[in-house]
Amino acid sequence: MFRSLIALASVFAMMVSKLSFSQGVPDSIALYNENCAVCHGANFEGAPQGVPLLGDLRYGDSMADIVNSISSGNQRAGMPAWQDSLSHAQIRNVALYILESRANVSYRDFNHKQPLEIPEGIVETELHNFRIETVATGLDALPFSITALPDGRLLVTEKKYGVRIIGPDGAVSNHIEGTPRAYADISMVTLNGLGNERGLGWLFDIAPHPDYGNNGWIYLLHGDRCEDCNALSRRAESAVSMNRLVRGRIADGRWVDEEVIWQADLEHYGTMIDVAAGGRIAFDNNGHLYFSVGMKGRNNFLGIQDLSTPWGKIHRVNYDGSIPAENPYAGRDDVYQSIYTIGHRSPQGLEYDHQNGELWGTEHGPRGGDEVNHLIPAANYGWPLYSLGMNYNGSPVDFGERLGIAYELSDIQQPVVDLTPSPAVSSFVISESDQFPQWRGNFLVGSLKARSLYRLKIENNRLVERETLLEGLARIRDIEQDANGNIFLLLEHSEGARVVRLVAEGSE
Ligand code: HEC
Structure with a gap:
């Protein structure tokens, strides 16, 4: 079935x-x-x-x-x-x-199998030199998220298996028992020479509560999957899934005290694979938490512009899942009141700039048109009406007519940074690291296909500097920083993922 x-x-x-x-x-x-x-x-x-x-x-x-x-x-x-x-x-x-x-980015090859080329010596860049130190190896090929706990441990999600803990010595634990289930029935589909993962029911981002030290809460976003649970699953005789946000605690290697923070209407669960499901979490300074739901509708364009569906959106809730009164659609009927922004295609990164009080996101365009966006409440980021990239068949992105949606270009929030051609932008951090003082406030942005790490300096919503810090390293799935200013990269690879750390030259 x-x-x-x-x-x-x-x-x-x-x-x-x-x-x-x-x-x-x-x-x-x-x-x-x-x-x-x-x-x-x-x-x-x-x-x-x-x-x-x-x-x-x-x-x-x-x-x-x-x-x-x-x-x-x-x-x-x-x-x-x-x-x-x-x-x-x-x-x-x-x-x-x-x-x-x-740019040497053929988009027929997602570079899953390129050898990992981790530089051994010092990497010299414009503002800081650093070494790359391996923290942990032996992870599944398809990880999604790393996050640092205050005690120096890291949590990592493997999309199709579960959550592991990486100790300060690099030891990788077994999977934590009792987390939401992850599904491993993934396949690589090769389409016109392109390799693409297909799966339903993955684990996405994991992040500790800002006050984790006192309450122990850990938030986990995942693809909740069910069979025979809505009209579509019965008609197609198949499983369906949708992003779902839970929180729990980890005690003695077990996930306990789980609470559902946000869940979509079961009727909105669908068969669309998780590749463009988004799945990132960010916390602001005011008790809110944001998360992304990418294209999880019926196809690449239906419902993304619609406030009554959960996909193609960035959502905002309070830490306990209740709706903030100041949300743009709070109190309205027939909409997801958690919606914060709309028109997202394949959100990859989501970060709150604690210094400036701004929310930022990265996302994949189609061919060309990867974006870094300043996320403003109720703004529309354009998919599938308009994109600086093009459809893969060479036509401009313009599904408005087909969907019966009229719009003005001025209705669409343009990206602050347009990355064309697409490096397949992934997750990022807004650096607060004391080890790299001259990078403070800069965006360190990873990429998948281009296997590169970029530094973007953005001032007043404009890109003022762009530097490639690392080129052709590996598919960078996630980037995190810890309280000590360590910057970690989660590197995806067909022979096993690994976590590395950037060590500022001159620091220990
Ligand atoms: C008959 C010869 C000829 C053909 C055909 C031609 N180009 Fe050119 N192209 C040139 C020359 C000569 C220049 C340099 C012009 C100058 O220096 O002002 C140039 C300049 C350019 C530039 C600017 C390069 C720069 O340094 O900024 C681009 C881009 C370009 N061509 C793209 C194309 C594309 C795409 C096509 C096909 C659709 C094309 N050209 C067809 C002769 C040609």
């Missing part, structure tokens, strides 16, 4: 992805080869009639710059203007292909 669900869900997912995946890349490659390679070279190396498109670009290397170079050309220098012969979407496609090639 469960098999048939996976089959059904993946057939549907495949139909959707197939439609979208089959044309995008080949189209932009074909466009380039037919129209541009003669002057710029098949591999962007340049040719007698044109310039190389690798290295420094004379007219700028942002998406907007390149689109402009292609559209307007420079007739006198021998670069045709393409705005009349190619559509705007085609020009953006080719531009994206150039950018992806320049």
Whole structure:
């Protein structure tokens, strides 16, 4: 019975992805080869009639710059203007292909199997030098979250297995008994050369209560899964799932005192896989807790703009799960009163900036359009109406007409940082570390596909500095800092995940 669900869900997912995946890349490659390679070279190396498109670009290397170079050309220098012969979407496609090639981010390969290349010596960066020290190895290949407890231990979730404790000496405990169940019936589906995890009922973020020292509460967000529990599960004869937030305590290796903090209406549980389920938690200074629910609807676009569904949203509740009176939709009927922001596609990171009192999130765009967002109550982040990225078939993101939703571009909150081409941005921290004083307030942002760690300096909602601190390290699934200013990275890998720590050069 469960098999048939996976089959059904993946057939549907495949139909959707197939439609979208089959044309995008080949189209932009074909466009380039037919129209541009003669002057710029098949591999962007340049040719007698044109310039190389690798290295420094004379007219700028942002998406907007390149689109402009292609559209307007420079007739006198021998670069045709393409705005009349190619559509705007085609020009953006080719531009994206150039950018992806320049950044070496093929999005046909998610780099699960690349060898882990952890630098042994000192890593030199603009403001701080550091070493990378391995804290723990031997974790399952697909972890999701790490968090530091005040006593120096780390908690880690393995998506399909459970919660473990990493001791100060790096010893990894067995799975904590009694946590919400995690489901391991995951499969890697290879679609048009792309490897993608598929599963339902994973463990996501774990985080101690801000006053953990006194109350021992630990919050855990997970994909709650059930069978024969709503109309869809009965019709499809399959399991369904939805993010659910609980808290409990850990005593003698067991999860105890569990309380449900937030749960969706069972009718909203669905068959959509957990890859884009979001699943991060953040606490603010005022007794609130935020969490993300990504695309867990019926497909990639239905209901995300709708206040009566829980998915495609960032939610906010009080620590005990009650609704804060100042929530944007508090007291309204027929909506999820926990909704804080809407229009999210695949939220990856969620952090509260305790210094400035602001909530921030990262999320995956489709092809291009990875985002760093300042999350403002009741704001709409645009999916699936609008994105700076493109659908995988090369068309612009614009499901508004299909959904019967009219909107103005000014209704949509634009990202503070647009990461195009997509490095597959993941989790981040806003650094408060004393070990890296010059990074204080900066965003340390991980990535999956690009396997890199970035430092972003954001001032007044503008990106003012971007540095790649580590390149090609590993798929970085999570980043955390502890009270001593240690910065931990959770590295995903097919041969076993590991936790590493950045050690400032000069500190112990
Ligand atoms: C007939 C030759 C020719 C063709 C065809 C051509 N280009 Fe160019 N392109 C050039 C030349 C020459 C320049 C340098 C122009 C200048 O220096 O002002 C250039 C410049 C550019 C630049 C700006 C480079 C920089 O350093 O900022 C981009 C981007 C670019 N071309 C993209 C394309 C794309 C995409 C296509 C196909 C759709 C294309 N070109 C087709 C000759 C060509």
